[in-house]
Amino acid sequence: MIEIKGMKKIYRNTDFELEALKGIDIHIKKGEFVAVMGESGSGKSTLLNCIGLMDFFDEGSYLLNGNQIKDIEKKHMTELRKNTISFIFQNYELMRNYTLYENIEIPLLAKNIKKKERREVIADITKKLGIETLMKKYPYQISGGQQQRVAIARAIVADNPVILADEPTGALDSKNSEELMNYMILLKEMSKTIVMVTHDEKIAAYSDRVIYLEDGKIC
16 A cells, blocks of 8 residues: 655755655555654654655655556646545644535545535534534534544545544543544544554554654664
Protein backbone atom coordinates (compact mmCIF):
# COMPACT_ATOMS: atom_id res chain seq x y z
CA MET A 1 0.00 0.00 0.00
CA ILE A 2 2.74 2.48 1.04
CA GLU A 3 6.36 1.80 0.08
CA ILE A 4 8.99 4.48 0.61
CA LYS A 5 12.67 4.06 -0.22
CA GLY A 6 15.42 6.60 0.44
CA MET A 7 13.03 9.53 0.87
CA LYS A 8 14.77 12.85 1.44
CA LYS A 9 13.16 16.23 1.96
CA ILE A 10 15.20 19.44 2.00
CA TYR A 11 13.85 22.88 2.88
CA ARG A 12 15.84 25.73 1.38
CA ASN A 13 15.78 29.49 1.42
CA THR A 14 18.38 32.19 0.90
CA ASP A 15 19.73 31.87 4.45
CA PHE A 16 19.81 28.16 5.23
CA GLU A 17 19.23 24.60 4.10
CA LEU A 18 17.48 22.02 6.30
CA GLU A 19 17.38 18.32 5.51
CA ALA A 20 14.12 17.32 7.23
CA LEU A 21 14.07 13.70 6.00
CA LYS A 22 17.37 11.86 5.54
CA GLY A 23 16.75 8.72 3.53
CA ILE A 24 13.55 7.22 4.98
CA ASP A 25 12.65 3.59 4.19
CA ILE A 26 9.12 2.44 5.14
CA HIS A 27 6.80 -0.34 4.00
CA ILE A 28 3.21 -0.23 5.29
CA LYS A 29 0.86 -3.04 4.33
CA LYS A 30 -2.81 -2.64 3.39
CA GLY A 31 -4.94 -2.52 6.54
CA GLU A 32 -1.99 -1.84 8.85
CA PHE A 33 -2.18 0.78 11.62
CA VAL A 34 1.20 2.48 12.09
CA ALA A 35 2.10 5.17 14.61
CA VAL A 36 4.97 7.61 14.01
CA MET A 37 6.68 9.04 17.07
CA GLY A 38 9.59 11.40 17.69
CA GLU A 39 10.60 14.66 19.33
CA SER A 40 9.52 18.00 17.90
CA GLY A 41 11.57 18.65 14.76
CA SER A 42 12.28 14.97 14.14
CA GLY A 43 10.49 15.02 10.77
CA LYS A 44 7.15 13.41 11.75
CA SER A 45 4.88 16.02 10.18
CA THR A 46 7.12 16.37 7.12
CA LEU A 47 6.89 12.61 6.55
CA LEU A 48 3.10 12.67 6.96
CA ASN A 49 2.80 15.58 4.53
CA CYS A 50 4.90 13.74 1.94
CA ILE A 51 2.85 10.56 2.36
CA GLY A 52 -0.32 12.65 2.04
CA LEU A 53 0.91 14.37 -1.15
CA MET A 54 0.66 17.74 0.59
CA ASP A 55 4.41 18.23 0.14
CA PHE A 56 6.94 16.90 -2.35
CA PHE A 57 10.11 14.98 -1.51
CA ASP A 58 13.45 15.70 -3.17
CA GLU A 59 15.02 12.26 -3.46
CA GLY A 60 13.94 8.63 -3.23
CA SER A 61 10.87 6.73 -4.38
CA TYR A 62 7.29 6.51 -3.12
CA LEU A 63 4.78 3.88 -4.21
CA LEU A 64 1.22 4.65 -3.07
CA ASN A 65 -1.51 2.11 -3.77
CA GLY A 66 0.35 0.97 -6.89
CA ASN A 67 1.11 4.51 -8.12
CA GLN A 68 4.71 5.65 -8.46
CA ILE A 69 4.42 9.23 -7.21
CA LYS A 70 7.29 10.85 -9.10
CA ASP A 71 5.82 9.61 -12.38
CA ILE A 72 2.49 11.36 -11.80
CA GLU A 73 1.73 14.81 -13.18
CA LYS A 74 0.55 17.42 -10.69
CA LYS A 75 -2.97 17.53 -12.16
CA HIS A 76 -3.29 13.79 -11.49
CA MET A 77 -1.76 14.13 -8.02
CA THR A 78 -4.83 16.00 -6.77
CA GLU A 79 -7.11 13.31 -8.16
CA LEU A 80 -5.04 10.56 -6.54
CA ARG A 81 -5.09 12.35 -3.18
CA LYS A 82 -8.85 12.89 -3.37
CA ASN A 83 -9.55 9.22 -4.10
CA THR A 84 -6.89 7.61 -1.92
CA ILE A 85 -6.24 9.67 1.22
CA SER A 86 -8.36 11.11 4.03
CA PHE A 87 -6.95 13.34 6.76
CA ILE A 88 -7.74 13.69 10.47
CA PHE A 89 -6.11 16.76 12.03
CA GLN A 90 -5.40 17.78 15.62
CA ASN A 91 -7.48 20.94 15.29
CA TYR A 92 -10.25 19.25 13.29
CA GLU A 93 -10.01 21.66 10.32
CA LEU A 94 -13.78 22.04 10.11
CA MET A 95 -15.34 24.85 8.07
CA ARG A 96 -16.65 27.26 10.70
CA ASN A 97 -19.51 28.63 8.61
CA TYR A 98 -20.69 25.23 7.39
CA THR A 99 -23.07 23.03 9.36
CA LEU A 100 -21.68 19.74 10.61
CA TYR A 101 -23.64 17.96 7.88
CA GLU A 102 -22.10 20.22 5.23
CA ASN A 103 -18.61 19.62 6.64
CA ILE A 104 -19.04 15.85 6.42
CA GLU A 105 -20.55 16.17 2.96
CA ILE A 106 -17.50 17.91 1.42
CA PRO A 107 -15.57 14.81 0.21
CA LEU A 108 -18.78 13.30 -1.20
CA LEU A 109 -19.45 16.46 -3.21
CA ALA A 110 -15.87 16.35 -4.48
CA LYS A 111 -16.54 12.83 -5.76
CA ASN A 112 -19.86 13.85 -7.37
CA ILE A 113 -21.89 11.42 -5.25
CA LYS A 114 -25.63 11.85 -5.77
CA LYS A 115 -27.67 13.65 -3.10
CA LYS A 116 -29.69 10.62 -1.98
CA GLU A 117 -26.59 8.48 -1.57
CA ARG A 118 -24.85 11.30 0.31
CA ARG A 119 -27.74 11.48 2.78
CA GLU A 120 -27.74 7.71 3.30
CA VAL A 121 -23.98 7.46 3.82
CA ILE A 122 -23.86 10.42 6.21
CA ALA A 123 -26.85 9.13 8.20
CA ASP A 124 -25.22 5.72 8.63
CA ILE A 125 -21.80 7.01 9.71
CA THR A 126 -23.04 9.74 12.03
CA LYS A 127 -25.31 7.25 13.80
CA LYS A 128 -22.35 4.94 14.39
CA LEU A 129 -20.38 7.86 15.83
CA GLY A 130 -23.27 9.10 17.98
CA ILE A 131 -23.48 12.55 16.38
CA GLU A 132 -26.56 12.12 14.17
CA THR A 133 -28.61 14.64 16.20
CA LEU A 134 -26.01 17.41 15.77
CA MET A 135 -26.05 17.76 12.00
CA LYS A 136 -27.73 21.18 11.88
CA LYS A 137 -25.27 22.70 14.34
CA TYR A 138 -22.07 24.57 13.50
CA PRO A 139 -18.56 23.62 14.73
CA TYR A 140 -18.42 26.44 17.29
CA GLN A 141 -21.63 25.12 18.90
CA ILE A 142 -20.23 21.72 19.92
CA SER A 143 -17.42 20.34 22.10
CA GLY A 144 -13.91 19.43 20.97
CA GLY A 145 -14.65 15.73 21.27
CA GLN A 146 -17.74 16.11 19.12
CA GLN A 147 -15.79 18.13 16.54
CA GLN A 148 -13.20 15.37 16.31
CA ARG A 149 -15.96 12.81 15.70
CA VAL A 150 -17.24 15.04 12.88
CA ALA A 151 -13.71 15.05 11.44
CA ILE A 152 -13.63 11.25 11.65
CA ALA A 153 -17.04 11.04 9.96
CA ARG A 154 -15.72 13.23 7.15
CA ALA A 155 -12.75 10.88 6.76
CA ILE A 156 -14.92 7.76 6.78
CA VAL A 157 -17.54 8.91 4.26
CA ALA A 158 -14.86 9.50 1.65
CA ASP A 159 -14.22 5.73 1.76
CA ASN A 160 -10.56 6.21 0.86
CA PRO A 161 -8.15 3.36 1.62
CA VAL A 162 -5.58 5.49 3.49
CA ILE A 163 -6.20 7.55 6.63
CA LEU A 164 -3.53 10.00 7.82
CA ALA A 165 -3.93 11.37 11.35
CA ASP A 166 -1.73 14.20 12.66
CA GLU A 167 -1.80 14.29 16.49
CA PRO A 168 -5.54 13.47 16.45
CA THR A 169 -5.81 13.42 20.26
CA GLY A 170 -3.63 16.48 20.85
CA ALA A 171 -6.55 18.77 21.71
CA LEU A 172 -8.61 16.17 23.62
CA ASP A 173 -8.83 15.10 27.26
CA SER A 174 -8.13 11.48 28.26
CA LYS A 175 -11.77 10.34 28.00
CA ASN A 176 -12.28 11.79 24.54
CA SER A 177 -8.84 10.53 23.47
CA GLU A 178 -9.83 6.99 24.40
CA GLU A 179 -13.11 7.33 22.50
CA LEU A 180 -11.28 8.66 19.47
CA MET A 181 -8.87 5.73 19.45
CA ASN A 182 -11.78 3.31 19.60
CA TYR A 183 -13.03 4.97 16.41
CA MET A 184 -9.57 4.62 14.88
CA ILE A 185 -9.73 0.90 15.62
CA LEU A 186 -13.12 0.90 13.85
CA LEU A 187 -11.37 2.35 10.80
CA LYS A 188 -8.77 -0.41 10.96
CA GLU A 189 -11.55 -2.99 11.12
CA MET A 190 -12.86 -1.42 7.91
CA SER A 191 -9.49 -2.41 6.34
CA LYS A 192 -8.23 1.17 6.21
CA THR A 193 -4.48 1.72 6.21
CA ILE A 194 -3.71 4.24 8.98
CA VAL A 195 -0.60 6.33 9.58
CA MET A 196 -0.84 8.38 12.78
CA VAL A 197 1.63 10.90 14.14
CA THR A 198 1.57 11.15 17.93
CA HIS A 199 3.78 12.13 20.86
CA ASP A 200 1.77 10.03 23.32
CA GLU A 201 2.98 6.46 23.96
CA LYS A 202 -0.44 5.43 25.31
CA ILE A 203 -2.04 6.50 22.05
CA ALA A 204 0.70 4.86 19.97
CA ALA A 205 0.01 1.58 21.80
CA TYR A 206 -3.28 1.27 19.88
CA SER A 207 -1.33 0.79 16.64
CA ASP A 208 0.08 -2.40 15.16
CA ARG A 209 3.60 -1.01 15.30
CA VAL A 210 5.49 2.19 16.01
CA ILE A 211 8.07 3.93 13.82
CA TYR A 212 10.44 6.23 15.72
CA LEU A 213 12.03 9.22 14.01
CA GLU A 214 15.03 11.15 15.24
CA ASP A 215 16.67 14.00 13.33
CA GLY A 216 14.98 13.00 10.07
CA LYS A 217 15.94 9.32 10.29
CA ILE A 218 14.28 6.13 11.52
CA CYS A 219 15.93 4.98 14.73
